[in-house]
Amino acid sequence: MAKLDSAKSFETEKEQAGKTEPKLNGTLLSVMLVGGFIILSWIGVYALYLSR
Amino acid sequence: MHMHKYEKIWLVFGGITLIVFLSVIGVSAFAMGHHPPSDMTTIDPEKVKETAPFDDPGLKKIGDNEYEAVMVAQAFMFGEPLEVPKGATVHFKVTSADVVHGFSIPGTNVNMMITPGHINTITHKFDEAGEFLIICNEYCGVGHQAMSGKIEVN
Structure with missing residues (x-):
């Protein structure tokens, strides 16, 4: 029984370790900024193409 | 597979953006009907001057304020200046009699590569009056910088 208990507690620890997520707020912001830049440039080029 | 919530957000965002663009x-x-100016229409580059419509280059009226401009690009000219009324739709049909040339009208979407052996077509509507320049933007030889043409829109 003692063995089982320790195995159980080990798994729980592992699960908990997996659930601690890294903080990616800065990454999300950077990705969205790059995405926004790409979208704006794309719209700009396409609008120029359609207007001339 | 475990994925961070933010990771899902930017993957979906990127995927949707790609789908929208495409x-x-x-x-x-x-x-x-937008397409690149060069297609697979071919011509014998050594017989350009005997092959219709390039045996008689120039501007031809084909409809109501609609023209076909048949032009032969060769070192180092595009042919006679063209004159069209304001609002005219011009279908350019251009080929090269020697080397690769460029065919670009600054300020418009007209910009194509004139490859010997190929007939390149592009259509442009001249909504504004003025003088338009046709320039060669592919280095074609010692006189490249002097290679230009003119379109007068009245």
């Missing part, structure tokens, strides 16, 4: 291009190509 759909816009697909619709403009297949529904609105």
